[in-house]
Amino acid sequence: MAARNLFNPITIFVVIAVAAAAYFFGFADPNAGKEERPQNAVPVRVQAAQISEFRDVIEALGTAQANESIVVTAQAQDIVMAVHFDDGDVVEAGDLLIELDSREEKARVQELKFRLAEANRQYQRLVDLRRQNAASQQQLETQDVQVKEIIAALEVAETQLAQKRIIAPFDGRLGIRHVSVGSLVSPGEQITTLDDVTPIKLDFNVPELFFASLRTGQSVAARSGAYPGEEFRGEILSIDSRVDPLTRSILVRATIPNDDNKLRPGMLLRVNLLRSVDETMILPEKAIVPINDRTYVYIIDAENIARQVPVTIGRRKPGIVEVLEGIEPGDKVVTEGMVRLRDGVAVTVREG
Numbered sequence: 305m306a307a308r309n310l311f312n313p314i315t316i317f318v319v320i321a322v323a324a325a326a327y328f329f330g331f332a333d334p335n336a337g338k339e340e341r342p343q344n345a346v347p348v349r350v351q352a353a354q355i356s357e358f359r360d361v362i363e364a365l366g367t368a369q370a371n372e373s374i375v376v377t378a379q380a381q382d383i384v385m386a387v388h389f390d391d392g393d394v395v396e397a398g399d400l401l402i403e404l405d406s407r408e409e410k411a412r413v414q415e416l417k418f419r420l421a422e423a424n425r426q427y428q429r430l431v432d433l434r435r436q437n438a439a440s441q442q443q444l445e446t447q448d449v450q451v452k453e454i455i456a457a458l459e460v461a462e463t464q465l466a467q468k469r470i471i472a473p474f475d476g477r478l479g480i481r482h483v484s485v486g487s488l489v490s491p492g493e494q495i496t497t498l499d500d501v502t503p504i505k506l507d508f509n510v511p512e513l514f515f516a517s518l519r520t521g522q523s524v525a526a527r528s529g530a531y532p533g534e535e536f537r538g539e540i541l542s543i544d545s546r547v548d549p550l551t552r553s554i555l556v557r558a559t560i561p562n563d564d565n566k567l568r569p570g571m572l573l574r575v576n577l578l579r580s581v582d583e584t585m586i587l588p589e590k591a592i593v594p595i596n597d598r599t600y601v602y603i604i605d606a607e608n609i610a611r612q613v614p615v616t617i618g619r620r621k622p623g624i625v626e627v628l629e630g631i632e633p634g635d636k637v638v639t640e641g642m643v644r645l646r647d648g649v650a651v652t653v654r655e656g
Contacts, residue, residue: 345650348641350604353631356586360579360619362517366508366526366558368571372474372500376401378489379467391480395472395498402483402495406468413465416458423451476500477565499569504562506538508575509553517579518543524558526573528566536560536567540577584618585627591639592617592625602638602645603631604653610638612647 382404389401427447433439472478479497483489506526510518522540538560547554558575560567567573592615593600599617602610615630631637636653638645645651 345608345652346610346641346644347652347654348602348604348610348638348645349654350636351588351591351639352633353585353587353627353635353637354633355583358582358584358586358619358621358624358626360582361621362510362514362577362579364508364510364575364577366506366573366575368567368569368573369505369507369557370476370499370501370569371503371505371559372476373569374473374498376470376478376495376498377492378402378404378470378495379491380404380464381488381490382406382468384483384485384487384489387481387483387485389478389481389496391478391496393478395476395478397472397474399472400469401472401478402470404468404470404489406465409461409465409468412461413458416454416461420451420454420458423447423454427451470495472498474498474500501565501567501569502562503538503559504567504569505541506558506560506573506575508556508558508573509548509551510556510577512547512552512554514579515547515554518554518556518577523578524560525576525578526558526560527576528571528573530571531566536562536573585631585633586624587627587637588639589620589623589625591637593642601627601631602642602647604636604638604651608651608653610645610647610649610651 384402385405386403387401388399388403389395395401427444427450430439430444430447434441434444476498477500479499481496483495489495506524518540520540520542524538524540526536526538527534528536538558540556541559542557544555544557556577587601591601593602593612599615600612601615603613605611613630616628618626618628620626638651641651
């Protein structure tokens with residue numbers, strides 16, 4: 305009777321329900337007795353931390369300027385009688401460029417020279433007469449004043465005549481000619497340009513943050529899009545006396561040798577100004593892991609286990625960063641494969 309009650313349908317149902325509950329709620333482990341499968345090692349690429357040269361460079365954009373530059377113009381309105389240059393000519397100081405119609409001025413100068421010669425002759429005659437008491441002192445002084453007046457008028461006439469001849473004030477290269485023989489030119493009208501480009505001046509602005517790093521004679525390197533891969537080296541010539549209150553930058557002028565005339569006024573140049581060269585710890589920027597307001601790197605120990613280490617970083621350049629503290633030279637720092645990386649995870653190391 306007791307055996308029949310033990311295996312009745314109600315009892316069997318209760319036993320099955322308890323077993324199912326144990327299975328689903330952890331009272332029974334279906335994997336009990338099986339060995340836990342180990343986690344796969346994370347493949348990473350590492351780089352040994354080392355002390356390297358960190359070149360702190362200030363970058364800026366600059367504009368090339370001529371060493372000396374003018375717009376050649378006329379001082380008087382007149383007709384162009386002769387042109388003594390072609391486009392792009394190289395000239396020396398004193399070379400004649402343009403002659404304007406100067407017939408009237410030449411005649412005036414010649415007239416005054418004749419008058420001066422006659423006035424001097426009369427003055428000398430009065431001097432001789434005065435020695436013989438045949439002429440008064442007042443006559444002599446009056447003639448002397450007349451001579452001086454003619455000399456002054458002659459100087460004015462010669463100046464006016466000189467304005468009819470336009471000459472080069474310094475050595476340089478001429479630009480495009482804008483006048484021809486027979487043209488009527490007026491004061492201020494552009495005839496051509498004259499530039500002295502040996503050396504070339506380079507003006508660029510530097511943020512006031514770097515003002516203390518600037519000094520005359522400091523080396524600069526410039527590059528132009530017109531000459532890919534070529535570097536033009538020079539030095540700082542002068543530093544402006546004021547900081548621009550709008551841009552908070554200061555104007556710096558450098559000078560660059562330009563004997564081959566590759567650089568022309570107005571060209572845009574990318575400027576690199578070497579601020580300092582330091583020996584410091586440098587890592588690739590991709591090795592830095594920012595978390596909240598702190599920065600970390602992963603280093604690999606002797607057992608190939610990743611360890612998350614806080615670091616203090618300093619200056620940055622494209623692709624690299626200075627590490628001030630947190631790691632030592634020789635530490636293996638993870639540079640690739642950090643997506644799956646966590647503190648304490650085993651790794652497979654690939655050097656590089």
